[in-house]
Amino acid sequence: MPDEVTIYHGSQTAIERPVFGEGNPRNDYGLGFYCTQELELAKEWACTEEDSGYANQYVLALSGLSVMRLSGADYHILNWLAVLLANRTFRIANNVAAEGKAYLLDTFLPDTQSCDIIMGYRANDSYFSFANAFLNNTLSLAQLERAMALGKLGEQTVLKSRKAFGQIRFVRSEVADREIYYPMKNARDKEARSSYRKERESSRAADSIYLVDILRGGWGNDDARIRRNISG
Numbered sequence: 001m002p003d004e005v006t007i008y009h010g011s012q013t014a015i016e017r018p019v020f021g022e023g024n025p026r027n028d029y030g031l032g033f034y035c036t037q038e039l040e041l042a043k044e045w046a047c048t049e050e051d052s053g054y055a056n057q058y059v060l061a062l063s064g065l066s067v068m069r070l071s072g073a074d075y076h077i078l079n080w081l082a083v084l085l086a087n088r089t090f091r092i093a094n095n096v097a098a099e100g101k102a103y104l105l106d107t108f109l110p111d112t113q114s115c116d117i118i119m120g121y122r123a124n125d126s127y128f129s130f131a132n133a134f135l136n137n138t139l140s141l142a143q144l145e146r147a148m149a150l151g152k153l154g155e156q157t158v159l160k161s162r163k164a165f166g167q168i169r170f171v172r173s174e175v176a177d178r179e180i181y182y183p184m185k186n187a188r189d190k191e192a193r194s195s196y197r198k199e200r201e202s203s204r205a206a207d208s209i210y211l212v213d214i215l216r217g218g219w220g221n222d223d224a225r226i227r228r229n230i231s232g
Contacts, residue, residue, distance in 0.1 A: 003063055006171075007035040007157050009056045010045030014173035016056075020165040029118045030087045033159040033168075036122075041154045043176035044185040052178040057171040060117075060157070065164055068112060070120030071155060075110065076226045077145050078214075081131055082109035084123055093136040100135055100211045108221055116164040121148055122156045124189065129196050140208040143199045145227060 009015060018033045025031040036042050039055055046053025070080045082104045084090075092098050112118060123131060130147040133139035159165055209225070219225065 004059055004061045005037060005157070007037055007058050007060050007168075008039050008042030009033065009035045009058070010042035010047075010053060010176065011056060012046065012048070012051060012053045014054045014056060016170045016173075018058075018159070018165060018168060020162045026087060026089060027158075028084055028087060028123050028156070029112065029120070029158045029160070031160075032118070033165065035157045035159070036154055037157060038154060039174075040181075040184075043174075043181045044188065046176040047178040047182040047185060049178070049182055052181075053176045054173045055176050056173045059169045059171060060159070060164070061167040061169075062117070063167075065116040065161075065167065066114060067117040067119065068110065068115040070110075070118060071148075071229050072119075073228055076228050077141070077148055078104060078108040078226060079110050079221075080120055080148070081134070081144075082107075083112060083118075083120075084128075084131055085109075085135075086112075088123070088128065090132055090135055096212050096215070097136045100137070100215060103215055104135075107219070112160070116159070116161040118158045118160060120155060122154055124192075127192065129193075130199070133200065134211060137211050139200065140210055141214070141226075142208060143202070147195065147199060 009018070020033075021031070023031050023033065027034060035058070036045070039057070042055040043053070046055055069075070070083065085101055085105055086109055090097075090101065092101065121127065127147065130139060130144055134141070134144045159168065
């Protein structure tokens with residue numbers, strides 16, 4: 001891993017000094033400062049239908065920071081899902097979903113409290129639909145893995161600790177024109193929604209694994225049947 005990385009935060013305003021402890025605690029990875037390493041993606045995130053925004057550029061020094069890469073080879077999709085379950089609000093449609101949520105949190109939730117930085121998949125409304133469908137036993141584990149592997153909604157870098165906030169340096173802010181980037185944002189979202197529909201409608205293999213099967217089988221975090229992420 002490099003000593004430092006360039007990251008971007010898309011927002012409606014220029015932010016020279018991110019403030020530790022501010023923000024929405026119900027985001028994917030909890031309270032934190034959410035960024036991406038892709039400038040164009042930050043510009044998409046910055047825009048609304050009505051307004052342009054800003055892509056704020058920073059340099060983050062990684063020396064001495066504990067970094068959890070949820071999309072890396074040390075983790076798998078159920079770790080990512082457990083982190084979402086700990087922070088986001090899911091629709092619990094049946095008893096299997098309720099039991100499954102408790103089991104996933106107890107078995108697969110990594111220790112995010114000791115991390116300064118979390119890197120991983122971003123679960124906007126489209127990807128969150130995949131996660132919610134898996135929890136409610138209507139999407140298989142293989143389908144969930146394929147959805148995440150598409151990766152077209154981008155990965156996020158989230159500053160979690162006061163120490164991480166102390167190692168970020170503002171570079172500049174760049175205007176993100178809504179007439180350019182809001183349509184791009186919409187197109188990306190529509191593509192993800194289309195992928196979701198195709199997965200939901202695809203034929204189910206006889207050996208497909210669903211959440212109920214994981215519960216019945218008592219799968220553990222190091223279970224060989226869970227495919228590790230292939231990115232390093």
